[in-house]
Amino acid sequence: MNSPLDLSAFDAAWRTRWPDCRPIGHELRSSAHETWVRFHSLPESxxxxxxxxxxxxxxxxxxxxxxxxxxxxxxxxxxLRLITVAWSESPEQAERDSDLQSAFPEGHYWQSVAYDLSDPDYPVWTHLYVGSTALDAEELRSLLMLVADDGTSDVVICPPGGDWLYHPYDGGGDVIAPDHTTRDILRDRHADWLPANPHGL
Incomplete structure (x- = not known):
């Protein structure tokens, strides 16, 4: 059974393990590219x-x-730890979408990140929430279904220490493996799930 969430411990673990990576799902393939590999979720992409x-x-x-x-x-x-997000035009904490809260009710506010401040009239802030889950939990299945239908995005799944990261998106999943060896093993083992695109997208 998953342990109670210790948000301060998770924050410290993230800062130690991924000091150069913001915890925003779609950014991970660039910020942690050395051990990144993408898999598509359905045949023929x-x-x-x-x-x-x-x-x-x-x-x-x-x-x-x-x-x-x-x-x-x-x-x-x-x-497991599960990061979900909300978006707003303010740095003040914003509530997650109702569909997301329904799929994955547990969400402890972690931090807000300035995502795009290029237009002062329409700034975009990402508000990050963390919850605990288990691989066989029904709410994880519900969340992955919501992601698959483009009902939410920028979800990140990882262990409490952030040893590895997984970003499911509508179309597949980005793996940030704990090391090059694991990345290569997964890539070779599931070669038929890899994108046909030469850039791995």
């Missing part, structure tokens, strides 16, 4: 599921990668 069979396939791929990341780093799959 189809982006959105249209049947129960396709939903089960994409969930199987997400859960397989999460399980193998946990195994490779010796981190328990029943004790």
């Amino acid at each position: 189809k982006r959105y599921a249209e049947s129960e069979v396709e939903y089960e396939e994409l969930l199987t791929r997400h859960f397989t990668l999460l399980r193998e990341l946990s195994s490779s780093a010796f981190t328990p799959p029943d004790d």
Whole structure:
């Protein structure tokens, strides 16, 4: 069973393990590119599921990668941290979308990050929340379904110490492996899930 959330410990672990990475899902492939690899969630790189069979396939791929990341780093799959986000035009804490709260109710406010301040009339701030979950938790399955349908984004899943990171998105998942060896093993083991794009996208 997942342990109670210690937000200060998680914050310290992130700053130690990923000092050059903001905890924003879609940025990780650039900020942690050395051990990054992307997998697509459906055959032939189809982006959105249209049947129960396709939903089960994409969930199987997400859960397989999460399980193998946990195994490779010796981190328990029943004790995971999950980062979800809200967006607003203010640095003040903003509540998460109702669909997100319904899919994954637990969310402890962590921090707000200036995402895009290039237009002073329309600044964009990202508000980060952290919760605890387990690989077999129903709310994790619900959240991954919401992500698959483009109902939310910038989700990050990791163990409490941040040994590895996983960013599911509508179309696949970005793995930030704990080391080059694990990245290469996952890439070779699931070669048929890799993007056909030469840049790995």
